[in-house]
Amino acid sequence: MKNFYRLIQGDCLKMLPTFDDESVDLIFTDPPYEAKTKKVIGDVEGIDWNVLSKELSRILKSDGSLLMFCPIVNLPKFIKIGEGVRPFRWQIIEYVCNRMQSISNFYLQYNPILWFSNHTIKPQKRVQDLFRTTIIPNAIHPAQKNLETCKFIVDNFSRVNGIFLDPLMGSGTVMEACQDLRRNCIGIEIDANNCESIRTRCFGRQFLDREVSYSFEVFGG
Numbered sequence: 001m002k003n004f005y006r007l008i009q010g011d012c013l014k015m016l017p018t019f020d021d022e023s024v025d026l027i028f029t030d031p032p033y034e035a036k037t038k039k040v041i042g043d044v045e046g047i048d049w050n051v052l053s054k055e056l057s058r059i060l061k062s063d064g065s066l067l068m069f070c071p072i073v074n075l076p077k078f079i080k081i082g083e084g085v086r087p088f089r090w091q092i093i094e095y096v097c098n099r100m101q102s103i104s105n106f107y108l109q110y111n112p113i114l115w116f117s118n119h120t121i122k123p124q125k126r127v128q129d130l131f132r133t134t135i136i137p138n139a140i141h142p143a144q145k146n147l148e149t150c151k152f153i154v155d156n157f158s159r160v161n162g163i164f165l166d167p168l169m170g171s172g173t174v175m176e177a178c179q180d181l182r183r184n185c186i187g188i189e190i191d192a193n194n195c196e197s198i199r200t201r202c203f204g205r206q207f208l209d210r211e212v213s214y215s216f217e218v219f220g221g
């Protein structure tokens with residue numbers, strides 16, 4: 001089966017209403033963070049989360065899942081956002097064992113990944129809820145996530161050839177994970193430079209075991 005990788009440059013709040021109901025199997029994303037980093041990675045307060053939750057809920061299949069990285073300081077807020085899509089199910093911990101960055105005198109050694117789905121859904125197999133990793137050398141995006149962590153989620157929470165959506169794509173880590181594991185992926189990213197990075201990173205990759213197609217569009221452009 002042919003896999004497709006579609007990248008859209010634009011505002012996900014404007015783009016998502018054009019998607020069909022129940023058209024994606026899994027949404028895996030990493031929303032922008034608040035405060036200090038606002039300038040470089042987007043403004044969490046600048047997104048209308050009620051509108052985003054409503055659209056994601058409509059687009060996701062009834063047996064689909066939402067998985068979302070979450071900054072610890074935003075935990076209550078992000079659980080509320082996710083619960084607008086599906087009920088909260090579990091927290092998976094990404095343990096970044098050599099990270100020495102600190103905020104408020106805490107070393108930030110883990111990232112929660114929140115899982116929302118209907119209660120009948122389970123991971124593909126028994127799976128640990130802690131994934132150990134290390135910081136990324138030479139990151140191309142200030143909030144870039146670890147590829148191996150994203151592959152762990154893609155592998156355990158979806159089936160081969162499933163359709164993923166990341167509406168806040170950053171540097172394209174979710175798309176690269178989907179490529180490595182034979183999933184299809186649609187990514188939306190508002191920043192033109194980040195879209196260029198995603199194209200450099202993901203587009204043009206060739207696979208010996210399957211055909212793939214790539215598309216890039218500028219929404220409203």
Ligand SMILES: C[S@@+](CC[C@H](N)C(=O)[O-])C[C@H]1O[C@@H](n2cnc3c(N)ncnc32)[C@H](O)[C@@H]1O
Nearest residue numbers: 011012030042143144145168170171173189190
């Ligand atoms: C936390 S970063 C994602 C980083 C990603 N996980 C990675 O590994 O590179 C969130 C991204 O959302 C993008 N963004 C912010 N508001 C957006 C919007 N309304 N529509 C689409 N993308 C948006 C930002 O430009 C930023 O690159």
